[in-house]
Amino acid sequence: MANILAVDDNIELCKLIRTALERDGHRVETRLSGAELTEQLCHWADCILLDVMMPGEDGFAVCRRIRGLTDAPVLFLTARTDEASVLEGLGIGADDYIAKPFRVAELRARVAAHLRRQNRTPVHRLVRGGVSFDLSAREAAVGETPLPLTRSEYAICEYLALHAGQTFTKEQIYEAVFGIDGTADDTAVTQHIKNIRAKLRAAGVPEPETLLKTIWGVGYQWKNEG
Secondary structure, eight states: OOEEEEEOSOHHHHHHHHHHHHTTTOEEEEESSGGGOOHHHHHHOSEEEEESSOSSSOHHHHHHHHTTTOOSOEEEEESOOSHHHHHHHHHTTOOEEEESSOOHHHHHHHHHHHHHHHTOOOOOEEEETTEEEETTTTEEEETTEEEOOOHHHHHHHHHHHHTTTOOBOHHHHHHHHHSSOOTTOHHHHHHHHHHHHHHHHHTTOSOHHHHEEEETTTEEEEOOOO
16 A cells, blocks of 8 residues: 555546556545645655646646655656657656556556565665665665665666676566566666766766666666676
């Protein structure tokens, strides 16, 4: 059971989301505008669903405002699935997006996958390529410098680092990290990788592209130190 917050200006869609996710035992709160999303609600929520095209404060603006208040996964609900919009959403800290119109089964599966990942409790540490991973706290650092990764960025790093030297397609990464078929979500993985490399560089990794490598025509690989 988790606390789910859905923000969408379509009242009928809010009712649909509430009914679907309450069926899985979750507590669901809905709001019709970004202005109604308070700091208290952000702290309460274990997962946040955000419509993108809302009057007033749109979903992107809401995500920018709340990302520093919560590390709960943020999933955009959007009819704007052009690459530029998807990249913008993921670039400001969202974890995933669900294209409208969506099937109820897909909504339930996506939410469940993000909650499963959020609730993992590994109990050991890992160091790969100068990056240390606290698999219990799900945090990473370069030396003494913390890496400010989102949950999705961290999960991708952890997965690739645990399998250093192996190459995975974007579809395989998405499925491994989120637990569902990622055929349609190549763009999400690409943008997360871009964000990760930028944060590695800012933390002092001089050539992050040689650590988190692109294997052209195939996918991505964490460098094998052995």
